[in-house]
Amino acid sequence: MDHHITICTSCRHLGTACRPGYELIARLRAAITTAGDAVTDSFEVSGVACMAGCDRPCTVAYHGTRKATYLFGDIDPDTDIEDLLAFARLYADLEDGWCSSLDRPGKLRDTTLARVPAAMLAIETGKVRAS
Numbered sequence: 446m447d448h449h450i451t452i453c454t455s456c457r458h459l460g461t462a463c464r465p466g467y468e469l470i471a472r473l474r475a476a477i478t479t480a481g482d483a484v485t486d487s488f489e490v491s492g493v494a495c496m497a498g499c500d501r502p503c504t505v506a507y508h509g510t511r512k513a514t515y516l517f518g519d520i521d522p523d524t525d526i527e528d529l530l531a532f533a534r535l536y537a538d539l540e541d542g543w544c545s546s547l548d549r550p551g552k553l554r555d556t557t558l559a560r561v562p563a564a565m566l567a568i569e570t571g572k573v574r575a576s
């Protein structure tokens with residue numbers, strides 16, 4: 446697998462004890478499996494206890510070798526699976542993982558908490574990334 450999606454399993458729906466991360470993992474895995482395209486073969490989905498975005502549940506991160514890392518917040522398993530799948534397709538096609546908010550699908554345009562350049566690109570002197 447070249448790409449990884451990490452989902453917080455500790456996030457709670459605001460004001461409730463419900464932890465939707467496990468449902469999000471199950472639904473996204475199912476969507477990736479049934480996609481039947483390059484995403485099916487190149488993405489793995491797993492959970493982690495917390496990604497320090499606790500005020501914006503659920504949080505979801507995209508990682509790839511030599512690619513920018515993204516952290517999204519406010520993700521809901523009932524409404525956002527298609528946007529997550531669409532971003533997986535986009536992310537897989539980007540050589541360095543870098544894209545502007547306008548390129549991100551649907552809700553992900555407005556719910557990006559962080560975009561961190563790949564370590565190799567971050568240390569290249571004189572290289573400035575446009576958004």
Ligand code: FES
Pocket residue numbers: 453454455456457494495496497498499502503504
């Ligand atoms: S509890 Fe989900 S990011 Fe902290």
